[in-house]
Amino acid sequence: MSFELYYWDGIQGRGEFVRLALEEAAADYIDVARRPDGMAAMMKLLKSRTEPHIPFAPPFLKDGDLIVSHVANILFYLGPKLGLAPKNEPLRFIANGLQLTITDFVAEVHDTHHPLSTNLYYEDQKEAAKQRAADFITHRIPKFMGHFERVLAQNPQGNKHTVGRGLTYVDLSLFQIVEGLRYAFPRATKDIGKRYPALVALHDAIEQRPNIEKYLTSERRLDFNESGIFRHYPELDQDA
Known part of the structure:
Protein backbone atom coordinates (compact mmCIF):
# COMPACT_ATOMS: atom_id res chain seq x y z
CA MET A 1 0.00 0.00 0.00
CA SER A 2 1.33 3.46 -0.94
CA PHE A 3 2.05 6.14 1.61
CA GLU A 4 -0.18 9.16 1.10
CA LEU A 5 1.46 12.56 1.63
CA TYR A 6 -0.87 15.50 2.13
CA TYR A 7 0.49 18.99 1.61
CA TRP A 8 -0.42 22.17 -0.25
CA ASP A 9 -0.06 21.96 -4.01
CA GLY A 10 2.34 24.29 -5.82
CA ILE A 11 4.97 24.76 -3.10
CA GLN A 12 7.82 22.79 -1.60
CA GLY A 13 7.22 24.14 1.91
CA ARG A 14 7.43 21.87 4.91
CA GLY A 15 6.22 18.94 2.84
CA GLU A 16 9.53 18.86 0.98
CA PHE A 17 11.37 17.50 4.01
CA VAL A 18 9.11 14.45 3.88
CA ARG A 19 9.32 14.15 0.09
CA LEU A 20 13.11 14.01 0.19
CA ALA A 21 13.02 11.02 2.54
CA LEU A 22 10.43 9.21 0.42
CA GLU A 23 12.37 9.92 -2.78
CA GLU A 24 15.74 8.85 -1.37
CA ALA A 25 14.21 5.54 -0.26
CA ALA A 26 12.38 5.11 -3.60
CA ALA A 27 9.25 4.61 -1.52
CA ASP A 28 5.86 4.06 -3.11
CA TYR A 29 3.93 7.24 -2.27
CA ILE A 30 1.20 9.47 -3.56
CA ASP A 31 1.50 13.26 -3.36
CA VAL A 32 -2.23 13.60 -2.89
CA ALA A 33 -2.75 17.33 -3.44
CA ARG A 34 -1.07 17.17 -6.84
CA ARG A 35 -3.70 14.79 -8.13
CA PRO A 36 -7.01 15.91 -9.66
CA ASP A 37 -9.33 16.80 -6.77
CA GLY A 38 -6.44 16.13 -4.39
CA MET A 39 -6.74 19.49 -2.62
CA ALA A 40 -10.44 18.89 -2.13
CA ALA A 41 -9.70 15.47 -0.65
CA MET A 42 -7.16 16.99 1.74
CA MET A 43 -9.51 19.73 2.89
CA LYS A 44 -12.33 17.24 3.35
CA LEU A 45 -10.13 15.19 5.66
CA LEU A 46 -8.96 18.26 7.59
CA LYS A 47 -12.56 19.39 8.12
CA SER A 48 -13.91 15.94 8.90
CA ARG A 49 -16.20 15.63 11.92
CA THR A 50 -15.99 11.83 11.98
CA GLU A 51 -12.33 10.98 11.27
CA PRO A 52 -10.53 10.20 14.55
CA HIS A 53 -7.23 11.96 15.30
CA ILE A 54 -7.56 14.55 12.56
CA PRO A 55 -4.40 16.62 11.96
CA PHE A 56 -4.30 20.35 12.63
CA ALA A 57 -2.64 21.23 9.31
CA PRO A 58 -0.53 19.77 6.51
CA PRO A 59 1.84 18.13 6.09
CA PHE A 60 0.52 14.82 7.28
CA LEU A 61 1.07 11.28 6.15
CA LYS A 62 -1.47 8.51 5.83
CA ASP A 63 -0.24 4.93 6.14
CA GLY A 64 -3.28 2.70 5.93
CA ASP A 65 -5.63 3.90 8.65
CA LEU A 66 -2.90 5.75 10.55
CA ILE A 67 -2.50 9.50 10.12
CA VAL A 68 0.79 11.03 11.29
CA SER A 69 1.17 14.81 11.42
CA HIS A 70 4.08 17.28 11.79
CA VAL A 71 7.31 16.95 9.82
CA ALA A 72 9.55 15.74 12.65
CA ASN A 73 6.92 13.27 13.82
CA ILE A 74 6.36 11.96 10.28
CA LEU A 75 10.10 11.47 9.77
CA PHE A 76 10.45 9.81 13.17
CA TYR A 77 7.77 7.36 12.02
CA LEU A 78 9.11 6.90 8.48
CA GLY A 79 12.82 6.78 9.30
CA PRO A 80 13.03 3.13 10.45
CA LYS A 81 10.64 2.00 7.70
CA LEU A 82 12.73 3.65 4.99
CA GLY A 83 16.15 2.76 6.38
CA LEU A 84 16.81 6.43 7.14
CA ALA A 85 17.10 6.29 10.91
CA PRO A 86 19.75 4.80 13.21
CA LYS A 87 19.07 1.25 14.31
CA ASN A 88 20.25 2.23 17.78
CA PRO A 210 21.28 8.69 -7.47
CA ASN A 211 17.70 8.86 -6.21
CA ILE A 212 18.01 12.47 -5.07
CA GLU A 213 19.69 13.53 -8.30
CA LYS A 214 16.91 11.87 -10.27
CA TYR A 215 14.27 13.57 -8.12
CA LEU A 216 15.83 17.04 -8.39
CA THR A 217 15.70 16.90 -12.19
CA SER A 218 12.16 15.51 -12.32
CA GLU A 219 8.81 17.27 -12.54
CA ARG A 220 8.07 16.08 -9.02
CA ARG A 221 10.57 18.57 -7.61
CA LEU A 222 8.78 21.90 -7.52
CA ASP A 223 10.72 25.12 -7.89
CA PHE A 224 11.15 27.47 -4.97
CA ASN A 225 8.71 30.37 -5.21
CA GLU A 226 7.35 33.30 -3.26
CA SER A 227 4.45 31.30 -1.82
CA GLY A 228 6.54 28.83 0.17
CA ILE A 229 8.69 28.89 3.29
Missing part, protein backbone atom coordinates in the same frame (compact mmCIF):
# COMPACT_ATOMS: atom_id res chain seq x y z
CA GLU A 89 17.20 3.45 19.72
CA PRO A 90 18.99 6.21 21.70
CA LEU A 91 20.38 7.59 18.44
CA ARG A 92 16.87 7.66 16.97
CA PHE A 93 15.91 10.10 19.71
CA ILE A 94 19.02 12.17 18.98
CA ALA A 95 17.96 12.31 15.33
CA ASN A 96 14.47 13.37 16.35
CA GLY A 97 15.89 16.15 18.50
CA LEU A 98 17.93 17.45 15.59
CA GLN A 99 14.88 17.36 13.33
CA LEU A 100 12.90 19.33 15.90
CA THR A 101 15.70 21.92 15.91
CA ILE A 102 15.36 22.09 12.12
CA THR A 103 11.63 22.66 12.66
CA ASP A 104 12.45 25.65 14.88
CA PHE A 105 14.82 26.99 12.24
CA VAL A 106 12.24 26.64 9.48
CA ALA A 107 9.73 28.59 11.58
CA GLU A 108 12.25 31.41 11.91
CA VAL A 109 12.85 31.37 8.14
CA HIS A 110 9.11 31.79 7.63
CA ASP A 111 8.98 34.69 10.06
CA THR A 112 11.50 36.71 8.05
CA HIS A 113 8.76 37.47 5.54
CA HIS A 114 5.77 37.20 7.89
CA PRO A 115 7.00 38.65 11.19
CA LEU A 116 3.71 40.18 12.33
CA SER A 117 0.96 37.82 11.19
CA THR A 118 0.35 34.96 8.79
CA ASN A 119 -3.01 36.61 8.06
CA LEU A 120 -1.35 39.66 6.51
CA TYR A 121 0.27 39.80 3.08
CA TYR A 122 4.02 40.28 2.94
CA GLU A 123 3.47 43.73 1.46
CA ASP A 124 1.52 44.71 4.60
CA GLN A 125 4.49 43.99 6.88
CA LYS A 126 7.47 44.72 4.67
CA GLU A 127 9.20 47.16 7.03
CA ALA A 128 8.94 44.76 9.95
CA ALA A 129 10.18 41.97 7.65
CA LYS A 130 13.30 43.99 6.80
CA GLN A 131 14.16 44.27 10.48
CA ARG A 132 13.40 40.62 11.15
CA ALA A 133 15.41 39.42 8.15
CA ALA A 134 18.42 41.54 9.11
CA ASP A 135 18.44 40.03 12.59
CA PHE A 136 17.94 36.54 11.13
CA ILE A 137 20.93 36.92 8.82
CA THR A 138 23.18 38.45 11.46
CA HIS A 139 22.29 36.29 14.43
CA ARG A 140 20.01 33.33 13.72
CA ILE A 141 21.63 31.79 10.65
CA PRO A 142 25.01 31.61 12.43
CA LYS A 143 23.33 30.28 15.57
CA PHE A 144 21.58 27.37 13.85
CA MET A 145 24.07 26.63 11.10
CA GLY A 146 26.96 26.82 13.53
CA HIS A 147 25.19 24.28 15.72
CA PHE A 148 24.69 21.81 12.87
CA GLU A 149 28.30 22.32 11.74
CA ARG A 150 29.45 21.35 15.24
CA VAL A 151 27.11 18.35 15.28
CA LEU A 152 28.79 17.06 12.13
CA ALA A 153 32.29 17.76 13.44
CA GLN A 154 31.61 16.10 16.79
CA ASN A 155 29.84 12.99 15.53
CA PRO A 156 31.91 10.18 17.11
CA GLN A 157 31.17 8.01 14.06
CA GLY A 158 32.76 10.55 11.70
CA ASN A 159 31.59 13.84 10.20
CA LYS A 160 30.01 12.67 6.96
CA HIS A 161 26.60 12.35 8.63
CA THR A 162 24.87 14.00 11.55
CA VAL A 163 23.83 10.87 13.48
CA GLY A 164 25.63 7.55 13.45
CA ARG A 165 27.55 6.24 10.46
CA GLY A 166 24.83 6.19 7.83
CA LEU A 167 22.53 8.56 6.01
CA THR A 168 19.45 9.67 7.96
CA TYR A 169 16.46 11.88 7.28
CA VAL A 170 18.25 14.62 9.26
CA ASP A 171 20.98 14.77 6.61
CA LEU A 172 18.34 15.08 3.89
CA SER A 173 16.62 17.88 5.78
CA LEU A 174 19.89 19.78 6.16
CA PHE A 175 20.35 19.48 2.40
CA GLN A 176 17.01 21.26 2.01
CA ILE A 177 18.01 23.92 4.53
CA VAL A 178 21.13 24.78 2.52
CA GLU A 179 19.13 24.78 -0.72
CA GLY A 180 16.45 27.01 0.74
CA LEU A 181 18.82 29.52 2.34
CA ARG A 182 20.75 29.85 -0.90
CA TYR A 183 17.53 30.62 -2.75
CA ALA A 184 16.09 33.05 -0.21
CA PHE A 185 19.30 34.83 0.79
CA PRO A 186 21.89 34.54 -1.99
CA ARG A 187 23.93 37.52 -0.76
CA ALA A 188 23.92 36.36 2.85
CA THR A 189 24.95 32.82 1.88
CA LYS A 190 27.52 33.56 -0.82
CA ASP A 191 30.32 32.42 1.53
CA ILE A 192 28.36 29.59 3.12
CA GLY A 193 30.92 27.00 2.00
CA LYS A 194 33.70 28.82 3.86
CA ARG A 195 31.63 29.36 6.98
CA TYR A 196 30.10 25.89 7.18
CA PRO A 197 32.28 23.53 5.12
CA ALA A 198 30.97 20.29 6.68
CA LEU A 199 27.35 21.25 6.04
CA VAL A 200 28.03 22.19 2.44
CA ALA A 201 30.01 18.97 1.92
CA LEU A 202 27.01 17.05 3.27
CA HIS A 203 24.71 18.99 0.95
CA ASP A 204 26.90 18.27 -2.08
CA ALA A 205 27.14 14.56 -1.27
CA ILE A 206 23.37 14.25 -0.96
CA GLU A 207 22.82 16.15 -4.19
CA GLN A 208 24.83 13.48 -5.99
CA ARG A 209 22.98 10.49 -4.55
CA PHE A 230 11.90 29.99 1.56
CA ARG A 231 11.16 33.17 -0.40
CA HIS A 232 13.54 35.46 -2.21
CA TYR A 233 12.75 39.11 -1.67
CA PRO A 234 15.87 41.12 -2.65
CA GLU A 235 15.06 43.81 -0.11
CA LEU A 236 15.37 41.26 2.71
CA ASP A 237 18.76 39.93 1.61
CA GLN A 238 22.06 41.43 2.70
CA ASP A 239 25.69 40.49 3.17
CA ALA A 240 26.29 38.37 6.25
